Amino acid sequence: MKETHFAIRNNPNGQELWRSISGNFQRFPEIINEFVDDALSNFRATRTDQRRVEIRLRQWEEFVDVSVVDTGTGIRDIHAALTLGSRSGSETALNEHGMGLKHALASACEDGSWSIQTRTPEDNAQDQHLVVRGPYHLGDDPMTGCYLSGRGILMGPTGTAVSFTCTRDFFATIRPAGDRTDKPFEALVDILLEELGHTYAPILDDGEMEVAVVVGDQVYPVEPVFPYWELNSIHDILPTDLDLGGGPVRVRCCWGLIRPDKDNHLYYRGNMESSGVEIRCNGRLMERGLDKRIWSKQLHPSRNHFLMVVELTADQPGALPSTRPTKTGFRDGDPRLEKLFAWLRANITPIAPQESVEKRLTRALAEQKQAESDVLRVALEEKTYCSLDLRVKMDLFVSRRDQTEVYESKKGPSKALDLYQLKMYWDGCAVDGRPLNRGILVARSHPREVQNLVSALNDSYRDPTGQPYHLSLLTWAEAGINPKAV
Numbered sequence: 001m002k003e004t005h006f007a008i009r010n011n012p013n014g015q016e017l018w019r020s021i022s023g024n025f026q027r028f029p030e031i032i033n034e035f036v037d038d039a040l041s042n043f044r045a046t047r048t049d050q051r052r053v054e055i056r057l058r059q060w061e062e063f064v065d066v067s068v069v070d071t072g073t074g075i076r077d078i079h080a081a082l083t084l085g086s087r088s089g090s091e092t093a094l095n096e097h098g099m100g101l102k103h104a105l106a107s108a109c110e111d112g113s114w115s116i117q118t119r120t121p122e123d124n125a126q127d128q129h130l131v132v133r134g135p136y137h138l139g140d141d142p143m144t145g146c147y148l149s150g151r152g153i154l155m156g157p158t159g160t161a162v163s164f165t166c167t168r169d170f171f172a173t174i175r176p177a178g179d180r181t182d183k184p185f186e187a188l189v190d191i192l193l194e195e196l197g198h199t200y201a202p203i204l205d206d207g208e209m210e211v212a213v214v215v216g217d218q219v220y221p222v223e224p225v226f227p228y229w230e231l232n233s234i235h236d237i238l239p240t241d242l243d244l245g246g247g248p249v250r251v252r253c254c255w256g257l258i259r260p261d262k263d264n265h266l267y268y269r270g271n272m273e274s275s276g277v278e279i280r281c282n283g284r285l286m287e288r289g290l291d292k293r294i295w296s297k298q299l300h301p302s303r304n305h306f307l308m309v310v311e312l313t314a315d316q317p318g319a320l321p322s323t324r325p326t327k328t329g330f331r332d333g334d335p336r337l338e339k340l341f342a343w344l345r346a347n348i349t350p351i352a353p354q355e356s357v358e359k360r361l362t363r364a365l366a367e368q369k370q371a372e373s374d375v376l377r378v379a380l381e382e383k384t385y386c387s388l389d390l391r392v393k394m395d396l397f398v399s400r401r402d403q404t405e406v407y408e409s410k411k412g413p414s415k416a417l418d419l420y421q422l423k424m425y426w427d428g429c430a431v432d433g434r435p436l437n438r439g440i441l442v443a444r445s446h447p448r449e450v451q452n453l454v455s456a457l458n459d460s461y462r463d464p465t466g467q468p469y470h471l472s473l474l475t476w477a478e479a480g481i482n483p484k485a486v
């Protein structure tokens with residue numbers, strides 16, 4: 001049979017395509033970040049003096065009007081800018097996928113109620129600006145652009161404004177994931193300020209750009225959101241030049257414990273979600289909560305105050321690990337990312353689970369005993385009842401020149417059961433053939449029933465070898481150890 005070939009007619013319909021790329025963003029701030037990224041990229045590429053972005057909001061009953069307005073040098077090539085996936089407009093590494101603007105607009109308003117105003121230096125010379133309005137069209141049914149005189153809603157001689165109308169429900173996705181409480185508009189604006197302040201913290205701090213949220217006459221400048229480090233817990237690696245496989249990258253790492261900031265809605269709160277590892281690319285936060293992907297295990301809950309900030313800086317496109325098209329994280333399996341993770345594993349030890357207060361108290365007691373002149377040996381967690389293979393571990397064992405002691409420690413008030421634990425250490429040592437001379441239960445306080453039980457055990461009971469017990473009670477205060485200071 002003769003082979004017949006025919007053309008596949010797969011020109012997409014503009015509006016169908018537009019709908020198909022919507023819905024990939026989880027939250028409103030992720031969309032705003034795409035527009036801010038475009039403005040920042042333009043500031044960086046053109047080194048313009050004016051570097052301001054305003055996010056203007058206007059609320060209606062059911063909708064919110066949003067405009068992201070910048071003072072950049074305008075969109076150089078509107079055709080490329082509105083072509084899905086086109087990389088020809090790319091100005092810096094922040095213009096990575098050729099999608100952000102379209103992707104974000106499609107997700108914010110499927111119905112096509114968006115517009116772009118832009119004014120380049122050439123437009124400025126002619127005192128005009130270019131306007132393109134949605135909905136998105138393609139091919140034989142193209143969208144049209146038109147020049148209007150003046151600056152439109154722009155705030156400088158050149159710049160870009162992206163405007164859209166979204167539903168109140170979509171705007172409300174500013175609230176933290178999982179939080180279903182109905183938040184007033186002002187509270188959502190407050191969270192948006194924190195989101196932007198966190199995503200662009202070092203960039204805002206360096207004055208590389210300024211960002212403000214504007215609601216009516218109110219202007220809210222975005223302040224950088226940084227963690228408050230516990231001063232004696234900070235470690236860092238000096239800036240190191242690496243090649244992750246696509247050109248030089250400078251890596252800076254800083255890690256330690258933070259003081260939880262309970263005034264924040266989302267970040268650096270000292271909880272599970274806001275701790276761990278965050279990675280920034282040229283100052284812009286790319287992903288956080290990466291500890292599991294780096295060390296294959298989640299941080300221990302006692303390490304919720306642990307934070308590691310990894311800052312990657314690179315000029316060359318392709319030097320940094322590639323991001324997801326929504327710029328909400330890195331692409332899994334990217335070889336540059338894997339190389340970075342390998343480097344982090346080689347150079348940073350994830351902080352071990354924090355010792356419980358009880359363990360730290362016992363350690364303090366052990367150090368105190370070690371310093372006493374007649375002490376020969378001090379052991380934490382030493383086994384007893386070895387002859388019966390019971391695997392019982394004593395909190396603290398102390399051997400002096402002429403006697404041996406065992407300690408059971410409790411951070412709070414003692415209980416009768418704690419005394420039986422101490423008795424078990426004693427019995428185990430007795431049957432193992434290294435009898436004890438003193439057993440001491442250390443706790444914050446000792447209630448009467450525990451005091452009575454000590455007297456009863458000492459007076460009326462015998463250990464498995466027929467010897468009397470010498471148990472006693474001690475408080476942390478009597479031992480000279482302050483539970484708050486360990």
Ligand SMILES: Nc1ncnc2c1ncn2[C@@H]1O[C@H](COP(=O)(O)OP(=O)(O)OP(=O)(O)O)[C@@H](O)[C@H]1O
Binds near residue numbers: 034075089096099
């Ligand atoms: N505010 C702006 N100022 C100047 N140029 C812009 C602006 N916004 C968009 N552009 C131009 O439009 C192009 C397309 O933007 P879009 O966000 O869709 O993709 P991208 O930034 O190239 O890649 P990414 O998908 O990584 O965001 C940009 O490369 C840039 O040339």
Ligand SMILES: [Mg+2]
Binds near residue numbers: 034094095099
């Ligand atoms: Mg972009």
